Structure formats: C-alpha cells, structure tokens
Amino acid sequence: MGQSVRNGAQVSAASDGKAPRTARGERTLRKILDAARGEFGERGFADSSIVAITQRAGVALGTFYTYFDSKEAVFRALVQDMSSQVRDRVAPAMEGATGFFDGERRALAAFLRFAREHRDVYRIxxxxxxxxxxxxREHYETTAIRIAARFAAARDKGEIAADLSDxxxxxxxxxxxxxxxxxxxxxxxxASTDPDHVAEVTNRLLTKGLAR
Amino acid sequence: MGQSVRNGAQVSAASDGKAPRTARGERTLRKILDAARGEFGERGFADSSIVAITQRAGVALGTFYTYFDSKEAVFRALVQDMSSQVRDRVAPAMEGATGFFDGERRALAAFLRFAREHRDVYRIxxxxxxxxxxxxREHYETTAIRIAARFAAARDKGEIAADLSDxxxxxxxxxxxxxxxxxxxxxxxxASTDPDHVAEVTNRLLTKGLAR
Structure with missing residues (x-):
C-alpha cells in the first residue's frame, strides 16, 4: 500500500508544495489517506469532515493542513491513491503468466480480490x-491506456489477432x-463469488474474442 | 418515450396511489419526468428543487404533488423511466436481426445512439x-437479467456454445x-464516435467469445 507513495506518487498525493520530505512524513500521509478512505467510504463526501478524518488517523488538525489544502484535495488524492493501489495489486499478479490471456485472467482475479477486500473503492x-x-476521468483513462498497451504488445508479439488496429x-x-x-x-x-471462477468465465470473452 | 407510461409503467412512475387516470394526466406526468431529467441532469440531485422542476414542466406546484410525494420519489421514478426508455429503444432495434450476434450488435448500436442523444442518462x-x-441496483439487475435471458435463448437454439451454464x-x-x-x-x-463502428468492434468479444 505504501508502494505508490515510495515510488514518487507523493508528488500528486499531497497538495502542491506539501509533499512529505521524510519517511515519517510519508507514514503520516499514508495514515491520513487510509483514514480518508474509511471516512469517505462510509459517509460519502458531503457528510465527511476533515476533523473526522484527523480523528480516525490520530493526527492533529494542523497536521492535515501540512499535507492537504482542503477536503476536495484529500478526496482527489485518495482517488489517485486507490487507482495506484489497484495498479500495484494487479501488476505483480501478472508476473509468471504463461502468456497474454493467462496474464489477463490473473489480472482480473487480482482485481476481484482487491474489490472484495476494499468494497469502498467503488463508492469512492x-x-x-x-x-x-x-x-x-483520469482514473479510467489511465487504466484504459494501460490495458490497450498490453493488448498492443500482445498483438505485436503475435499472441492475438494481427488485424486489430490501435x-x-x-x-x-x-x-x-x-x-x-x-x-x-x-x-x-x-456478493462474494470465487474470484478465480468469475475471472475464468469472464476471460472467455477476451480469450476467444481476441484470438488469432 | 410515452411507451413505458402507456404500457402500464405508470404504476411505478407516480408515487403510490397517485397514478394518472386519464390520457391528459399521463401527458402531465410525462412533462414532469422530462423536466426532472433536465433539472437533475444539469444540476445534480442536491441542487435540484421541486419548484424548478415544475417551472421547467410548466405545471403548478400542486400538480407535482398530485403525482409525487417528494424529490426522492420523482428521482426514483426518473431512474425507472430512463431504464424503461433504454429498453424500449433497444428492443425494436433487434427486430429483423439475422441471428443472435447480429441482434446483440444492433442492440449495442441502438444503446450507443441513445447515450449520445441523452448524455444526462449516465449522470442520473x-x-x-x-x-x-x-x-x-434494480436498473442494473433488471438489465443483466434481460441480457442473460437472451444469451440463454441463443444457447438453447444452438446459436452459441452449449457448454455455458446459466x-x-x-x-x-x-x-x-x-x-x-x-x-x-x-x-x-x-466523444461522439460512430456508434455502428464501436458496436462492431465491441461485438467481436461476444461473437467469438460465445461462439460454438
């Protein structure tokens, strides 16, 4: 979960000029984002408050403003953070795949597990x-670009139909x-249906739909 | 658009016991729903008001309460109405299809045209x-049941893979x-990409994915 913070995503997570400069600061930022997820996920944006987020995080109100300018800013950072978390969860699951289709099946199963553990992702x-x-919009556009790049790489390697244009x-x-x-x-x-089963059935569309 | 009202959907459109009993009443209900779509679509639920809906519809405030109990009630009715409109637009587009896959392609193209003309559907x-x-939840569950029934009918007619369970x-x-x-x-x-092209490319997943 700290992955995206360590990998430099702190540039966009905190408000401009408020990125943490120490490991301790990064941990505090992480605590605030996790608390924000709980607050926004349970209560929704309108009924959430900065005070409640700081209470959940166990930090002082002033500490919040060390990192964020507003409720909107922490919400925006949270969306980007969850987008990064999905990516960081899916990418390693694809390692060791026997090929493109197996990789996509693993990616979907990993996403389904993530969604089951973090049901509040959808609401947020x-x-x-x-x-x-x-x-x-950025969350979906970025994700679609990532998927299309995987498709294009598979096409260029001859794993899927060659007639598919970009x-x-x-x-x-x-x-x-x-x-x-x-x-x-x-x-x-x-519901809580077996992620591997759902991924396998759903993957049928890709496996056959993009077949050479 | 009045289709769903004429076909008896007025039972759920107006609040309990407030269904219109005359053709004129049905037209007024339709005017209120269309005005509600404009209001909720442009301003969102929180910033919309019953007064603004009646002004857009050109009806008296009292007339609104002849049909609906509250802002929530008209919003709920609107979601059900839009769900019915999508259904009523897609169903006739499938008539004359040469088979299951052609029917699904036509259904998607019709939906894409509807979405292009009624961009506020998504927001609402x-x-x-x-x-x-x-x-x-009801909107998506009802739609999924309708799609699954089409899939099952195609399977039972031997148009798609027989090994697919319900x-x-x-x-x-x-x-x-x-x-x-x-x-x-x-x-x-x-964007406003050619619906027929998007439907044809997307349909590739179904056409090959469910093939016998």
Missing amino acids: IDEAEFVEHAAY EDLEILAWADMGANVFVGLRFSVW | IDEAEFVEHAAY EDLEILAWADMGANVFVGLRFSVW
Missing part, C-alpha cells in the same frame, strides 16, 4: 464523478475495463 | 447509486453490460 471512485470529475484496441480496452468493473461490482462488492 | 443513473441505491451466462451478461456501459461513456458521452 463512483462519487468522484460528481465531486472531482477530472480525477474520475483504434480497435482502444475500444476493446474500454469494453474489457467495463466488463471487469461490472463483474467486480456484482460478484465481489454485492 | 450514476447519481442514483448515492441518492436511491435500490433503484440503481451461472456462466449471468457472469457473461454482467461483463457484456459493463462493456456496453463503458464504451457508451467513452465513445458516446465523452
């Missing part, structure tokens, strides 16, 4: 559509992302 | 997650719905 990212629209792959990346988000909502957030 | 249904969660088809219906919602967001709401 969905609320961003209304509270921080740019962060909402434009086709962008459409298919959005379709794939939407499929993953919705099976996650239905089978990991609203 | 997405906000329902927070304002009227039951209506939000449980598999439920997972695949959610995946398909998510794919459609996300390509609609990206290519019909945020």
Whole structure:
C-alpha cells in the first residue's frame, strides 16, 4: 500500500508544495489517506469532515493542513491513491503468466480480490464523478491506456489477432475495463463469488474474442 | 418515450396511489419526468428543487404533488423511466436481426445512439447509486437479467456454445453490460464516435467469445 507513495506518487498525493520530505512524513500521509478512505467510504463526501478524518488517523488538525489544502484535495488524492493501489495489486499478479490471456485472467482475479477486500473503492471512485470529475476521468483513462498497451504488445508479439488496429484496441480496452468493473461490482462488492471462477468465465470473452 | 407510461409503467412512475387516470394526466406526468431529467441532469440531485422542476414542466406546484410525494420519489421514478426508455429503444432495434450476434450488435448500436442523444442518462443513473441505491441496483439487475435471458435463448437454439451454464451466462451478461456501459461513456458521452463502428468492434468479444 505504501508502494505508490515510495515510488514518487507523493508528488500528486499531497497538495502542491506539501509533499512529505521524510519517511515519517510519508507514514503520516499514508495514515491520513487510509483514514480518508474509511471516512469517505462510509459517509460519502458531503457528510465527511476533515476533523473526522484527523480523528480516525490520530493526527492533529494542523497536521492535515501540512499535507492537504482542503477536503476536495484529500478526496482527489485518495482517488489517485486507490487507482495506484489497484495498479500495484494487479501488476505483480501478472508476473509468471504463461502468456497474454493467462496474464489477463490473473489480472482480473487480482482485481476481484482487491474489490472484495476494499468494497469502498467503488463508492469512492463512483462519487468522484460528481465531486472531482477530472480525477474520475483520469482514473479510467489511465487504466484504459494501460490495458490497450498490453493488448498492443500482445498483438505485436503475435499472441492475438494481427488485424486489430490501435483504434480497435482502444475500444476493446474500454469494453474489457467495463466488463471487469461490472463483474467486480456484482460478484465481489454485492456478493462474494470465487474470484478465480468469475475471472475464468469472464476471460472467455477476451480469450476467444481476441484470438488469432 | 410515452411507451413505458402507456404500457402500464405508470404504476411505478407516480408515487403510490397517485397514478394518472386519464390520457391528459399521463401527458402531465410525462412533462414532469422530462423536466426532472433536465433539472437533475444539469444540476445534480442536491441542487435540484421541486419548484424548478415544475417551472421547467410548466405545471403548478400542486400538480407535482398530485403525482409525487417528494424529490426522492420523482428521482426514483426518473431512474425507472430512463431504464424503461433504454429498453424500449433497444428492443425494436433487434427486430429483423439475422441471428443472435447480429441482434446483440444492433442492440449495442441502438444503446450507443441513445447515450449520445441523452448524455444526462449516465449522470442520473450514476447519481442514483448515492441518492436511491435500490433503484440503481434494480436498473442494473433488471438489465443483466434481460441480457442473460437472451444469451440463454441463443444457447438453447444452438446459436452459441452449449457448454455455458446459466451461472456462466449471468457472469457473461454482467461483463457484456459493463462493456456496453463503458464504451457508451467513452465513445458516446465523452466523444461522439460512430456508434455502428464501436458496436462492431465491441461485438467481436461476444461473437467469438460465445461462439460454438
């Protein structure tokens, strides 16, 4: 979870000019983000408060303002942080895959596990559509670009159909992302169906749909 | 658009015991729902008001209460109404299809056209997650059941793979719905890409993914 902070994401996590400069500062920032996730996830943006976030985090109110300018700023940072967490959880799950399709199946299973453990991710990212629209859009655009790049690499290696243009792959990346988000909502957030099974059935669309 | 009202959806559109009993009443209810779509779509739930809805509809405040008990009630009715409108737009587009896969492609193209003409649909249904969660969930559950039923009918007619269980088809219906919602967001709401092209590329996943 601290991964994204350690890897330099602190540049965007804290407000401008407020990035932590020490390991201790990074830990405090992490505590604030985790507390914000609990607060926004349970109460929603409108009913959440900076005071409640600092109480959950066990830090002073002034400490909050060391890192963030406003409730909007910490919400925006949280959306970016959750987006990074999804990425950091999915990427290692793909290591050791026997090929493109196996990698995509592993990626989806890892995402479904993440969604099951962090059911509040959906509520927070969905609320961003209304509270921080740019962060909402950035989350999906960044994810779609990442998926399309994997598709293009597989095409260039001859693992999937060669006739798929980059434009086709962008459409298919959005379709794939939407499929993953919705099976996650239905089978990991609203229910708790075996992630490996759901990933395997869903992956059928990709495996055959993109086959050479 | 009046289709769903004429077909008996007025039972759920107006609040309990407030269903219109005349054609004129149905037209007034329709005017209120269309005004509510404009108001909620532009301003969001929190900043919308019953007074502004009646002004947009050109009806007296008392007339609003003839049909609805509250702002929540008209919002709930609107989500159900938009869900019915999507259904009523997609169903006829599938008539004359040469088979299951052609029908699904037509359904998606019709949905993409609807989303392009009614960009506020996304905002309203997405906000329902927070304002009227039951209506939000019902919209997607109903849609997924309809898609899964089409899949099952195609399987039983031998048009798609026979080894797909009803449980598999439920997972695949959610995946398909998510794919459609996300390509609609990206290519019909945020951009205005040719719906037939997007539907054809996206349909590749189904056509090959569910092939016999």
